[in-house]
Amino acid sequence: xxxxxxxxxxxxxxxxxxxxxxxxxxxxxxxxxxxxxxxxxxxxxxxxxxxxxxxxxxxxxxxxxxxxxxxxxxxxxxxxxxxxxxxxxxxxxxxxxxxxxxxxxxxxxxxxxxxxxxxxxxxxxxxxxxx
Amino acid sequence: xxxxxxxxxxxxxxxxxxxxxxxxxxxxxxxxxxxxxxxxxxxxxxxxxxxxxxxxxxxxxxxxxxxxxxxxxxxxxxxxxxxxxxxxxxxxxxxxxxxxxxxxxxxxxxxxxxxxxxxxxxxxxxxxxxxxxxxxxxxxxxxxxxxxxxxxxxxxxxxxxxxxxxxxxxxxxxxxxxxxxxxxxxxxxxxxxxxxxxxxxxxxxxxxxxxxxxxxxxxxxxxxxxxxxxxxxxxxxxxxxxxxxxxxxxxxxxxxxxxxxxxxxxxxxxxxxxxxxxxxxxxxxxxxxxxxxxxxxxxxxxxxxxxx
Ligand SMILES: Nc1nc2c(ncn2[C@@H]2O[C@H](COP(=O)(O)OP(=O)(O)OP(=O)(O)O)[C@@H](O)[C@H]2O)c(=O)[nH]1
Ligand SMILES: [Mg+2]
Numbered sequence: 185x186x187x188x189x190x191x192x193x194x195x196x197x198x199x200x201x202x203x204x205x206x207x208x209x210x211x212x213x214x215x216x217x218x219x220x221x222x223x224x225x226x227x228x229x230x231x232x233x234x235x236x237x238x239x240x241x242x243x244x245x246x247x248x249x250x251x252x253x254x255x256x257x258x259x260x261x262x263x264x265x266x267x268x269x270x271x272x273x274x275x276x277x278x279x280x281x282x283x284x285x286x287x288x289x290x291x292x293x294x295x296x297x298x299x300x301x302x303x304x305x306x307x308x309x310x311x312x313x314x315x
Numbered sequence: 316x317x318x319x320x321x322x323x324x325x326x327x328x329x330x331x332x333x334x335x336x337x338x339x340x341x342x343x344x345x346x347x348x349x350x351x352x353x354x355x356x357x358x359x360x361x362x363x364x365x366x367x368x369x370x371x372x373x374x375x376x377x378x379x380x381x382x383x384x385x386x387x388x389x390x391x392x393x394x395x396x397x398x399x400x401x402x403x404x405x406x407x408x409x410x411x412x413x414x415x416x417x418x419x420x421x422x423x424x425x426x427x428x429x430x431x432x433x434x435x436x437x438x439x440x441x442x443x444x445x446x447x448x449x450x451x452x453x454x455x456x457x458x459x460x461x462x463x464x465x466x467x468x469x470x471x472x473x474x475x476x477x478x479x480x481x482x483x484x485x486x487x488x489x490x491x492x493x494x495x496x497x498x499x500x501x502x503x504x505x506x507x508x509x510x511x512x513x514x515x516x517x518x519x520x521x522x523x524x525x526x527x528x529x530x531x532x533x534x535x536x537x538x539x540x541x542x543x544x545x546x547x548x549x550x551x552x553x554x555x556x557x558x559x560x561x562x563x564x565x566x567x568x569x570x571x572x573x574x575x576x577x578x579x580x581x582x583x584x585x586x587x588x589x590x591x592x593x594x595x596x597x598x599x600x601x602x603x604x605x606x607x608x609x610x611x612x613x614x615x616x617x618x619x620x621x622x623x
């Protein structure tokens with residue numbers, strides 16, 4: 185059986201919009217991936233539990249609330265605590281360019297800012313996910 | 316456990332080896348199917364029921380099965396959205412699965428995942444599937460107890476439900492009982508059940524719930540446990556499981572025979588022949604007869620896969 189890429193798409197933080205996350209989820213599905221969509225207002229703990237139980241290859245985090253500098257690195261940290269740092273983490277949303285180097289240093293593999301095409305995200309996952 | 320279920324989806328030999336090794340540990344979990352129309356509240360209800368069972372001291376695995384796109388094979392698995400809290404409990408394991416090309420039904424991977432959760436010592440395995448097409452009949456072949464979730468205001472749909480779903484339900488839930496028409500739906504279901512009592516001697520209960528307010532869940536859990544006791548005491552549990560094992564054995568052998576057939580006869584087997592059939596040069600039955608004869612010759616010559 186062919187191995188499918190599994191991706192968790194989650195929205196940490198308190199803002200109430202998940203349109204961007206849904207667009208990504210649909211694009212990944214249409215590219216033949218299995219997307220576990222966990223919806224709004226997830227805590228980093230909930231996200232990491234879900235990622236481990238679902239045995240995903242990658243976690244996509246979307247954040248518009250400005251709390252990304254805290255929330256994204258926290259997810260990476262928790263993955264390490266659970267010996268699951270092989271799960272790749274990428275982020276998207278309204279993220280100032282100035283924050284990107286810091287996030288990458290904290291272990292976020294890639295940041296997609298508004299305007300990135302969904303094709304770029306698909307290509308990124310296909311290139312980086314362990315096969 | 317998470318990795319083991321991935322193996323069930325991607326690497327059957329690994330799972331087979333594991334299940335071989337743990338065959339004595341299988342058969343302890345109580346397997347419950349939860350099905351019903353899209354949006355009936357199955358996931359919300361599954362979350363409530365899971366919380367109730369955990370409170371009563373049981374461990375459980377939840378399998379949330381969603382159909383995958385027939386075109387790309389991709390899927391958005393969104394059932395987990397409804398149960399973020401219970402998934403955090405140490406006695407609970409939640410996994411989303413797509414039906415992966417099994418025509419909307421449950422895949423072999425799903426039934427292997429059930430066995431894995433059983434082998435890992437879960438007291439309960441709850442399987443949510445959407446009640447359309449094949450999945451709802453497949454669920455009977457996997458689950459000991461089937462909960463069918465209906466909602467008020469189905470109207471004439473109740474009649475439509477009747478055909479397939481009445482036979483598979485061990486318990487009926489009328490969810491969204493906070494909506495108008497719940498009593499009516501309950502009455503109609505009870506009426507239908509009276510007309511067609513189950514042959515096993517089990518009285519199928521109809522339970523009203525409001526999953527979003529956690530109402531009626533205690534009674535649902537009571538009835539579910541009672542059904543399991545009924546199955547055990549009546550000997551039906553054993554008979555169901557024997558029938559299931561027999562079916563699995565047949566399915567396994569059937570797919571093995573098919574593999575052996577295609578291995579001996581070579582790849583690209585069907586295409587040309589199918590073209591001849593469509594062109595009217597050969598009949599379907601003659602073609603099948605010819606292939607079968609060739610296969611019999613080859614298998615006696617080569618002695619099957621044992622010789623290579
Ligand atoms: N009013 C009311 N709404 C409910 C109840 N139970 C669930 N809902 C709502 O119904 C909607 C669908 O609930 P789900 O639990 O996702 O239903 P489902 O059957 O799992 O849906 P699918 O998996 O997509 O088929 C959600 O908006 C729930 O909040 C209930 O008892 N009363
Ligand atoms: Mg659901």
